[in-house]
Every structure is written in structure tokens, then in C-alpha cells.
Amino acid sequence: MSEKERVRGRILPREKGAAPLDVVIAVMAFLAALALGASMLAQRQAEGWREGLSGRLTVQVLQPDHPTATRNMQSETKAALAILRGTPGILTITEMSDADAEKLVEPWLGADAMVKDLPLPKLIDATIEPGAHVNFPELEARLKTVAPDSNVDDHTRWIARLQSLANTIIYAAYAVLLLIALATAAAVSFATRAGLEAHHDIVALLHQMGAHSGFIARAFEWHYLVSTFMASAVGAGFAAVTFLLAGGLEFAGVEAVPFLPPLGLNPQEMAWLLAVPAVSGAIAWATARLSVLAALREIY
Amino acid sequence: MIRFENVGMRYGPGPEVLRDVTFQLEAGSFSFLTGPSGAGKSTLLKLMFLAEPPSRGLITLFGTDLATARRSVLPALRRRIGVVFQDFRLLSHLSAFDNVALPLRLAGRKAEDYTHDVEELLNWVGLGDRLNAKPPTLSGGEQQRVAIARAVVGQPDLLLADEPTGNVDPEIAQRLIRLFGELNRLGTTVLIATHDRSLIERARAREMRLVDGRLVELRRA
Numbered sequence: 403m404s405e406k407e408r409v410r411g412r413i414l415p416r417e418k419g420a421a422p423l424d425v426v427i428a429v430m431a432f433l434a435a436l437a438l439g440a441s442m443l444a445q446r447q448a449e450g451w452r453e454g455l456s457g458r459l460t461v462q463v464l465q466p467d468h469p470t471a472t473r474n475m476q477s478e479t480k481a482a483l484a485i486l487r488g489t490p491g492i493l494t495i496t497e498m499s500d501a502d503a504e505k506l507v508e509p510w511l512g513a514d515a516m517v518k519d520l521p522l523p524k525l526i527d528a529t530i531e532p533g534a535h536v537n538f539p540e541l542e543a544r545l546k547t548v549a550p551d552s553n554v555d556d557h558t559r560w561i562a563r564l565q566s567l568a569n570t571i572i573y574a575a576y577a578v579l580l581l582i583a584l585a586t587a588a589a590v591s592f593a594t595r596a597g598l599e600a601h602h603d604i605v606a607l608l609h610q611m612g613a614h615s616g617f618i619a620r621a622f623e624w625h626y627l628v629s630t631f632m633a634s635a636v637g638a639g640f641a642a643v644t645f646l647l648a649g650g651l652e653f654a655g656v657e658a659v660p661f662l663p664p665l666g667l668n669p670q671e672m673a674w675l676l677a678v679p680a681v682s683g684a685i686a687w688a689t690a691r692l693s694v695l696a697a698l699r700e701i702y
Numbered sequence: 703m704i705r706f707e708n709v710g711m712r713y714g715p716g717p718e719v720l721r722d723v724t725f726q727l728e729a730g731s732f733s734f735l736t737g738p739s740g741a742g743k744s745t746l747l748k749l750m751f752l753a754e755p756p757s758r759g760l761i762t763l764f765g766t767d768l769a770t771a772r773r774s775v776l777p778a779l780r781r782r783i784g785v786v787f788q789d790f791r792l793l794s795h796l797s798a799f800d801n802v803a804l805p806l807r808l809a810g811r812k813a814e815d816y817t818h819d820v821e822e823l824l825n826w827v828g829l830g831d832r833l834n835a836k837p838p839t840l841s842g843g844e845q846q847r848v849a850i851a852r853a854v855v856g857q858p859d860l861l862l863a864d865e866p867t868g869n870v871d872p873e874i875a876q877r878l879i880r881l882f883g884e885l886n887r888l889g890t891t892v893l894i895a896t897h898d899r900s901l902i903e904r905a906r907a908r909e910m911r912l913v914d915g916r917l918v919e920l921r922r923a
Contacts, residue, residue, distance in 0.1 A: 412795075413793075414795075415794075415795035416795075603791070604793060607791050607793065608808070609780075610751065610752075610753060610780065610785065611780065611781070611785075611804065611805055611808055612777045612778065612779075612780030612781030612782075612783075612805075612808060613777065613808045614777050615777075617808065702752065702753065702754055702755050702776075
């Protein structure tokens, strides 16, 4: 047999088929990638909520208790609209029609004729120029001079609540991610140590033949870096397919649970899933190196 | 080359396996180490190929006092020693060729430089047609010859062999002893631990005998 035909043997044997620990690593990597994707979705959704509500304000003009010719909701609304138009930083102003206001209360009170008799307030929806600063207390004070029973809602309360809900979701996702990352790290580390234990005779022989610690460590590092990276890549790949399918279903019009964010990841977010095999591989590399060097220190 | 002075060895809290062993191996010498089973032959070899440190006494190897040598110099000393282990210790996933080539790979030599040498050596030990066979498919005698080829391929300064002819027929045994002799003529110091009297008689080399952990000089070359 010629030199070229002969494959130079690897120092460590290549395991045939997927070892059980490779399967464990693949599953952990799948869960880690899912948690990572979920935390990115939560982050994106929280930002969406904040952008949707900030930059808007709603003025509510209430019906005076005893309307007069000078004090009625229509004239006060008109005056309020004039003040808003004259306020720097306000981009658009929309006066909500009575029909729209009725629609807003319909889910709670129904569409009976009785609703029409209710003293529903006039609602004015305004958007604020991006980057512009509007002094809400001062605006409210000016509005009260023309419409004493009006108030301004800048949605701060809602934004704060949604923000805190979104933060809770993000931190929960991070906590799950951290736990799964720890479990993955432990699985990778355990698999590497078990592999080293199985190959202890090879380590001892190479050491006996005068191989430097670095040479032996490199053989193991490379072996476990590659096998762990491959197993984790399979797991992360399955997670990527899961997100693609979820995104595809929404695209096809299958509605996900209301209030939940779209479950598809954009390409940039998908790229982050590559971090899972990269980090797993790095953990395996470091564990293999440290374990081999520690094992060699125990041998004379 | 090698000097032992009052070397004693015990494993853990057990009794001393070697007691006050003192001897010297001159560079380029050829010696036999004999003794009944359990006399400490394998332990003595282990001390010589740096698998264990002695419990007491002084060992000087290639001019280096092992008691004061730093760990970092030991790999270089080990690479100057070829060892034929009694249990062969071949890597079962590697071919006969790759097992023999292992010391050369560890020494940093390239495959194209050593392929011819390794093939020639495997031919010499009668395994020219088993280059790609893995150890589990080889007979005990064939495995032993691979182990011997691996020990000698790098032309070590010191060759230590533990029962190297235990599993081969007399004809092959003589051939292997000739191989050791050839290596010895090229400058390698050889020490063979064996029970085989006919081998010792024919070689007429120095014989050291271990009895109950003590070394007795039976014959000087």
C-alpha cells in the first residue's frame, strides 16, 4: 500500500455513531437555543410595546356637570384642539368621533341604545414628533383654562406597566437561558471527563513515550471541541428549524396566541443561535485541556 | 548511562518491592535482568523508564539526577528510552504501521520522512503484510513484534524490554534478539528482562538477577 493510500491514524479513536452523551449535549443545546431565541423575542416585543405607546398622548374632555352656552363639551373640545395645534412638538391631532368612542366601550357595556345616552367624554389622540419634548403638566394646565374637566394621559403609567411586564419576561427568559447554559456546560464538561476516563490508557502511554503535556492536551482538546460543536450545532439547528416553522405558520396566517409576539426570528437573531455551539465547543475545549493537564500532573 | 544507588521502592504502605538496589549500566552495554515472578523485575524497569519515582535512593539517567530534575525535563529523557511492555500497550484503534510510527510522530517527524523506515522495520519483524491490521486482529506474537518495532524505531539511547519473546516461537525469538543486538551495535544500551534461559545462554551477555527485591550480579559480560 502506498504512502498516499494510508490514512494517518488519529491519536484518539473516533467514536462510531452518536454516543449517548452527544445526544444529551444536542438536546441541551436545543433547549439553550430555544431559551436564547425566546429571550430575543421578549426583548423585541418589549421594545415594540414601548415604541407603540411612547410618542402619543390622549386628551380627554369631560362633559361639564351643568352645561351652559359657554361651557359645553363641543366648545371646550374645540378650544382644546386649538391649544394642541399651537403646541410645539405635536405632530398629528385626531379627534375621535362619537361612534369610535362608543366602539371603545362596546366590549364592556354592549351596543344598546342606552350607551348613546351616556356622557362619554371627547377623546383627542395626538402624536408627538420623535425627539420632541412636550411639557405635559404645563400642557394640562393650559388645557384646564379652556376645559376645566379635561385631562391629559401620556400613557406613562401604561408604558411603565408594560415595561415592567416585558422586563419580567426578559429576565425570566435570561434566567432560563442561564440555567440551561449551566446545565449544558455541566453536560459538556461531564462528557469530556467521561471521555478522558475512557482514554486514560492512551494518555498514560503517550506520557510514557515522552509526549509533552501540550501535545496530549491538544489531541483531546481538538477531539472534544469538534464532537461537542457538532452535537450542539445539531441541537441549535433543530431550534432554528423550530423558529423558522413558527415564523412560517404566522406568515401563512395561522394566528398565534393573542398578545404573544411573533415567534419567527429575523436573520440577525438567527445568527445569534450560532453562539450556542460556539460556547459549547469552547467549554469542551477548556474542560478537555484542564482535565488532561490535571490528569498528567497526577502521573509521575 | 544509568546508575542506581541504594534504591528502594514500595507501593503505598506495602512492603518494599525493591531493596537497596545498586548497579550501573554502561552506555552501549547489553544486559539481561532475570529472577522469579514477583521478584521486582517489572518494578525495576518502571523506575528505569520513569513510570514511577523511587521511594528512596538515587537514580541517575543520562547524566541527570532524577531526584533534583525538574518535571519539564522528563519528557525529553523519556523520548530517549524505547520500552517493550509486557502487555504490549498498543493503541487498538491504530494500525500496526501507526502504532510503530507513534514515537516518530511524538518526536515531530513528518510522515513522508519515516514511512519507508517504518515499513522496512515491520518487514524485518515479519509483519510486512500486516501494516494496516489493527492490534485486535493480530495474534499475541504479532502484537509483541509490533510493540518491539515501536520500541526500536526511533533508535533510542536505552532499550528496556519486559519479556519481549514470551509470545513468539524460538525462531522469531532469535530474530528479535538479533534485532536488539543490531541496535546495540549501533550504540543503544539494551536491558532485557526475561525468564528464557536459552536466550541468555546464547547471547552470553551480562546477567543481573533479582531475588526478593535485591539485585545479585550473576555474570559480567
